Amino acid sequence: MALIVQKYGGTSVGTIERIQRVAERIISYKKAGHQVVVVVSAMGKSTDVLVDMAKQLMPHPTEREMDMLLTTGEQVSIALLAIALQARGYDAVSLTGWQAGITTEDVHGKARISRIDNERMQRELAEGKVVVVAGFQGLSEAGEITTLGRGGSDTTAVTLAASLQADRCEIFTDVAGVYTADPRVVPAAQKLASISYDEMLELANLGAGVLHPRSVEAAKKYKVRLVVRSSFTDEEGTNVEEAADMETGRVVCGVAHDEDVAKITVVGMPAQVGTLSRLFNALAVNQVNVDIIIQSSYEAKATNISFTVSGSDLNKALDTLEANREELGFEKVEFEQGLTKISIVGAGMINNPGVAAQMFRQLAEEEISIKMVSTSDIKVSCVISAEHTAHAVRALHTIFQLDAKQMAVVHGVS
Amino acid sequence: MALIVQKYGGTSVGTIERIQRVAERIISYKKAGHQVVVVVSAMGKSTDVLVDMAKQLMPHPTEREMDMLLTTGEQVSIALLAIALQARGYDAVSLTGWQAGITTEDVHGKARISRIDNERMQRELAEGKVVVVAGFQGLSEAGEITTLGRGGSDTTAVTLAASLQADRCEIFTDVAGVYTADPRVVPAAQKLASISYDEMLELANLGAGVLHPRSVEAAKKYKVRLVVRSSFTDEEGTNVEEAADMETGRVVCGVAHDEDVAKITVVGMPAQVGTLSRLFNALAVNQVNVDIIIQSSYEAKATNISFTVSGSDLNKALDTLEANREELGFEKVEFEQGLTKISIVGAGMINNPGVAAQMFRQLAEEEISIKMVSTSDIKVSCVISAEHTAHAVRALHTIFQLDAKQMAVVHGVS
Numbered sequence: 138m139a140l141i142v143q144k145y146g147g148t149s150v151g152t153i154e155r156i157q158r159v160a161e162r163i164i165s166y167k168k169a170g171h172q173v174v175v176v177v178s179a180m181g182k183s184t185d186v187l188v189d190m191a192k193q194l195m196p197h198p199t200e201r202e203m204d205m206l207l208t209t210g211e212q213v214s215i216a217l218l219a220i221a222l223q224a225r226g227y228d229a230v231s232l233t234g235w236q237a238g239i240t241t242e243d244v245h246g247k248a249r250i251s252r253i254d255n256e257r258m259q260r261e262l263a264e265g266k267v268v269v270v271a272g273f274q275g276l277s278e279a280g281e282i283t284t285l286g287r288g289g290s291d292t293t294a295v296t297l298a299a300s301l302q303a304d305r306c307e308i309f310t311d312v313a314g315v316y317t318a319d320p321r322v323v324p325a326a327q328k329l330a331s332i333s334y335d336e337m338l339e340l341a342n343l344g345a346g347v348l349h350p351r352s353v354e355a356a357k358k359y360k361v362r363l364v365v366r367s368s369f370t371d372e373e374g375t376n377v378e379e380a381a382d383m384e385t386g387r388v389v390c391g392v393a394h395d396e397d398v399a400k401i402t403v404v405g406m407p408a409q410v411g412t413l414s415r416l417f418n419a420l421a422v423n424q425v426n427v428d429i430i431i432q433s434s435y436e437a438k439a440t441n442i443s444f445t446v447s448g449s450d451l452n453k454a455l456d457t458l459e460a461n462r463e464e465l466g467f468e469k470v471e472f473e474q475g476l477t478k479i480s481i482v483g484a485g486m487i488n489n490p491g492v493a494a495q496m497f498r499q500l501a502e503e504e505i506s507i508k509m510v511s512t513s514d515i516k517v518s519c520v521i522s523a524e525h526t527a528h529a530v531r532a533l534h535t536i537f538q539l540d541a542k543q544m545a546v547v548h549g550v551s
Numbered sequence: 552m553a554l555i556v557q558k559y560g561g562t563s564v565g566t567i568e569r570i571q572r573v574a575e576r577i578i579s580y581k582k583a584g585h586q587v588v589v590v591v592s593a594m595g596k597s598t599d600v601l602v603d604m605a606k607q608l609m610p611h612p613t614e615r616e617m618d619m620l621l622t623t624g625e626q627v628s629i630a631l632l633a634i635a636l637q638a639r640g641y642d643a644v645s646l647t648g649w650q651a652g653i654t655t656e657d658v659h660g661k662a663r664i665s666r667i668d669n670e671r672m673q674r675e676l677a678e679g680k681v682v683v684v685a686g687f688q689g690l691s692e693a694g695e696i697t698t699l700g701r702g703g704s705d706t707t708a709v710t711l712a713a714s715l716q717a718d719r720c721e722i723f724t725d726v727a728g729v730y731t732a733d734p735r736v737v738p739a740a741q742k743l744a745s746i747s748y749d750e751m752l753e754l755a756n757l758g759a760g761v762l763h764p765r766s767v768e769a770a771k772k773y774k775v776r777l778v779v780r781s782s783f784t785d786e787e788g789t790n791v792e793e794a795a796d797m798e799t800g801r802v803v804c805g806v807a808h809d810e811d812v813a814k815i816t817v818v819g820m821p822a823q824v825g826t827l828s829r830l831f832n833a834l835a836v837n838q839v840n841v842d843i844i845i846q847s848s849y850e851a852k853a854t855n856i857s858f859t860v861s862g863s864d865l866n867k868a869l870d871t872l873e874a875n876r877e878e879l880g881f882e883k884v885e886f887e888q889g890l891t892k893i894s895i896v897g898a899g900m901i902n903n904p905g906v907a908a909q910m911f912r913q914l915a916e917e918e919i920s921i922k923m924v925s926t927s928d929i930k931v932s933c934v935i936s937a938e939h940t941a942h943a944v945r946a947l948h949t950i951f952q953l954d955a956k957q958m959a960v961v962h963g964v965s
Binding site for chain 2: 153156157187190191193194195198199201202203205206208209212213215216217219220221223224230231233236257280282
């Protein structure tokens with residue numbers, strides 16, 4: 138008998154029929170003798186409907202009231218899933234975030250979980266019940282309903298698994314696992330049997346979209362064994378866990394790409410202490426997320442700063458710069474839209490210093506020019522023109538031996 | 552400056568546009584210098600949508616999970632109304648039932664409010680905020696979300712008004728107030744400027760439908776001054792309050808009617824101690840609501856019992872009798888469908904003993920035969936054949952001088 142935490146996303150519980158399928162799957166775990174805690178998101182597009190109503194009233198509703206509004210979505214899901222289980226003769230109880238003992242920071246729209254009092258969940262599990270918990274939400278010390286923001290339900294599931302010392306945390310989603318590349322772009326992409334937390338973190342941050350980085354960070358921190366798998370098939374998923382001998386198995390585990398990237402260059406910033414801080418502080422205040430940053434000096438008293446933002450943030454970024462022109466004292470701003478960030482990720486890179494060079498060489502051979510570069514221990518990212526995206530991803534996927542037929546062994550842990 | 556509790560029903564907040572209208576009305580009270588606590592129901596038919604989803608999963612879902620499911624409806628309304636107020640520059644805060652400090656019995660689907668801790672509401676009011684509270688819901692001592700059942704939001708409003716010692720409690724609904732009869736049946740029906748708690752209680756129990764009897768009982772108990780008025784017009788409504796000189800003003804304040812009544816007669820019940828108790832206990836266990844009860848003996852050892860139920864409960868009642876035939880030992884059961892209960896209500900009846908006789912005489916003159924009679928201090932009810940409903944209501948409305956042109960003075964309290 139194992140204690141398993143499962144998380145089903147909005148698509149997986151998007152209709153009454155799908156909720157019934159989720160119930161059937163949970164029951165198969167109960168029949169196998171397991172204890173199950175289930176975290177669910179709001180049904181399909183129900184959150185969008187609520188957001189839309191609020192925006193009709195006010196373009197930027199207060200986050201406190203949005204939390205009050207949006208947390209109803211998960212509350213509907215947990216009640217319906219508990220009813221679906223009860224309809225099949227299985228004892229189940231739904232719990233809101235606060236009933237499940239989830240306490241968060243006193244922040245709305247993006248609160249972090251500060252602690253979990255799992256006494257109620259333990260009691261319900263001891264009574265043989267399936268415990269169905271609303272994802273994405275908690276209660277602040279001040280008694281306010283809060284939400285965890287993007288990736289919130291995954292984070293709820295991982296954190297509950299850590300608190301309950303669950304044997305594993307299964308994230309059910311609409312894809313079958315973590316792939317070596319986006320299968321829509323690379324037909325030869327392979328599903329990985331396993332991946333390390335660090336690799337998954339890089340892929341998550343790079344927009345592979347399967348898991349939110351926050352939940353992977355939490356899983357890494359608390360050593361929660363994660364499984365990413367499809368809620369529509371019985372296919373084995375991808376295990377995310379502490380790296381074992383995986384590093385030796387492959388240097389690069391995946392090729393990720395982020396489309397819709399824009400590059401901004403601030404030309405002729407005064408080379409003074411605090412210049413960078415003022416620039417990026419202004420952007421942060423206006424909620425512009427900056428990704429890659431490169432600084433280059435072209436004369437003693439001035440410097441050029443290049444950075445990337447998502448295409449949707451470009452106008453906000455340009456407006457912010459313009460509004461702060463006087464304070465920042467730059468000469469001019471240049472920008473380029475329609476770029477892609479392409480990245481290779483692999484824990485084995487640490488021991489293989491030639492990997493970045495191999496990536497640059499391959500892109501050069503394909504006559505794809507590199508506009509920016511950023512690296513970490515286990516990742517190399519290049520910004521290129523979007524028109525080359527598919528071509529570049531496929532070429533790198535092949536050269537790093539990720540194509541289906543090439544892969545020797547994926548060291549899976551079952 | 553007064554402290555006013557307002558309640559808006561599901562129709563009043565049924566669309567975004569209507570929520571905006573409600574916000575405008577609340578703001579007019581704020582501009583007049585009042586403190587406002589608002590209780591709202593779920594938007595329009597949103598509860599029906601949730602119930603329908605649950606029933607697709609299970610014909611009779613557990614009440615605990617239904618409470619979890621349905622309380623989301625009011626939570627959506629309070630958030631949207633708070634946003635609508637904030638959009639207009641007014642400070643507002645939405646509170647769920649438990650955030651508003653509403654504690655109920657540990658029962659689902661029909662819990663009664665056991666106490667209210669109004670500290671949070673007081674604090675928010677002191678900060679100048681409009682406090683928007685979810686109606687119909689509370690929290691049990693065990694930490695479970697509960698609902699108050701039918702008429703729940705009205706009861707929330709009245710109970711909050713009592714707890715906060717509000718100057719009045721305004722119930723906004725889709726009719727303009729309490730009428731002397733159903734205006735759809737009696738075109739000459741008049742809106743009452745005021746009515747006593749007891750009269751309102753009788754009318755509420757008789758199915759006048761404007762207020763749930765529970766909320767009127769609570770208002771009477773805590774001497775909360777109630778106002779029933781339209782959320783769509785600025786018309787003055789009806790005051791429900793302690794009877795002043797109203798009794799002297801009119802003997803009968805209204806004519807109510809309940810359609811779809813069925814009469815059941817159990818013939819030849821053994822005339823023993825406990826017979827009645829066994830009979831009505833069996834019906835209560837099967838959730839059959841019994842209204843008028845008449846017992847008549849036709850021989851020493853046996854008795855006939857007649858009682859009325861709503862037409863929708865008729866089959867359940869007959870099945871219950873059949874299932875308990877042996878234990879109850881009756882001879883046979885007779886029933887009649889398609890009946891109407893027609894009632895006159897008025898606090899002045901206490902001092903005017905001829906009122907019932909006048910009602911019977913008028914019905915006789917109209918050649919309408921009376922099948923059952925039931926009376927209280929301030930009410931006389933007759934069961935008649937449904938085909939005579941409109942005719943009977945109009946005749947009684949006229950004879951008791953309630954027609955628009957006849958009414959001398961309605962002693963209103965403004």
